[in-house]
Amino acid sequence: MSRRIAPWLISVVVIVVVGIFAALLSSVIWPGQVAHLAPIFCEDPTSSAMVVSDTFTDGDGTSTNFTLYCVGPRGQTVDAGWLLPFLVLWGAYSLVLAIVVGVIGMAEVNRRRRRND
Amino acid sequence: MNLASSQVRSALWTVAIALTAASLSGCIGAVDRMDFDNQMRERGGGLTSELVRDGFDSLAHSYGVDAVSVTSVDISPIETLGITVRDPGKPSQLDRFSFDGVILGEPSPVQVSVTDDLDARSFTLDQVPALSNLEKLVDDALASSGVDDGEVTGISVSRTEAIHASVMVESPRSRVLVVFEPDGTPFLVQPL
Numbered sequence: 539m540s541r542r543i544a545p546w547l548i549s550v551v552v553i554v555v556v557g558i559f560a561a562l563l564s565s566v567i568w569p570g571q572v573a574h575l576a577p578i579f580c581e582d583p584t585s586s587a588m589v590v591s592d593t594f595t596d597g598d599g600t601s602t603n604f605t606l607y608c609v610g611p612r613g614q615t616v617d618a619g620w621l622l623p624f625l626v627l628w629g630a631y632s633l634v635l636a637i638v639v640g641v642i643g644m645a646e647v648n649r650r651r652r653r654n655d
Numbered sequence: 656m657n658l659a660s661s662q663v664r665s666a667l668w669t670v671a672i673a674l675t676a677a678s679l680s681g682c683i684g685a686v687d688r689m690d691f692d693n694q695m696r697e698r699g700g701g702l703t704s705e706l707v708r709d710g711f712d713s714l715a716h717s718y719g720v721d722a723v724s725v726t727s728v729d730i731s732p733i734e735t736l737g738i739t740v741r742d743p744g745k746p747s748q749l750d751r752f753s754f755d756g757v758i759l760g761e762p763s764p765v766q767v768s769v770t771d772d773l774d775a776r777s778f779t780l781d782q783v784p785a786l787s788n789l790e791k792l793v794d795d796a797l798a799s800s801g802v803d804d805g806e807v808t809g810i811s812v813s814r815t816e817a818i819h820a821s822v823m824v825e826s827p828r829s830r831v832l833v834v835f836e837p838d839g840t841p842f843l844v845q846p847l
Contacts, residue, residue, distance in 0.1 A: 569683065589685045591686065591688065611698060612703050613702075613734075617757075
């Protein structure tokens with residue numbers, strides 16, 4: 539593997555892994571953020587979105603499922619699921635991380651260049 | 656310096672406790688199912704013309720015909736449509752379907768009495784223009800009922816001597832049945 543490609547590949551893997559953890563943790567703490575994806579998943583007349591929680595209790599304990607619903611002014615509802623919105627959220631977090639890593643990386647490269655000059 | 660350090664530490668603890676509590680409850684921005692259903696009912700329960708149209712289209716598609724003939728239509732929150740259909744291939748038989756706005760359920764057979772005159776009981780969607788403007792029917796029923804904070808809990812269309820659409824309006828304190836002509840003209844307001 540080329541020495542130039544290796545750091546990029548490692549960066550991408552780290553960004554994707556950290557991105558999924560960030561998306562997972564944040565969606566457990568703040569599931570309502572997924573409702574901001576309404577423009578992607580919801581169409582007229584159900585153009586606004588709500589995140590609905592279903593809590594189940596069984597022998598193994600208590601679990602909560604989240605579902606994104608597109609809702610309309612007359613109480614229409616469309617189940618948009620959770621997996622696809624979560625994947626989009628993961629993508630968004632990974633993109634933000636990539637931008638942050640890119641900015642830090644470029645700053646580091648510039649700093650090294652100035653030091654070498 | 657020590658004071659500032661202890662303030663930062665206590666702030667961090669507060670944030671950590673808040674995040675732990677939030678993650679355990681998982682409630683920030685999410686609505687409990689029961690609250691969600693109540694909110695949707697208050698908005699109108701999804702009783703729209705689109706629900707009826709999509710339901711009839713799905714039925715026609717499943718039978719491979721352009722339009723179906725039915726003997727009853729029942730609409731209730733949240734987006735539940737029940738239709739009793741005359742099988743186009745065997746008009747002496749009735750099938751009951753449910754439709755939730757997306758999925759058409761499997762048909763279940765309905766018993767027909769030998770005294771039932773299905774020709775006299777059946778009708779098509781075109782014969783009930785009020786179902787093509789269900790939002791207006793709901794609004795008119797709420798206005799005609801005179802019930803404060805009323806909600807439409809069900810709409811039923813059937814044909815006895817004539818076709819009528821009966822709309823049930825309920826509040827925690829009262830219940831009123833508003834009956835409409837097929838064109839959506841109020842015909843009877845009956846407190847129950």
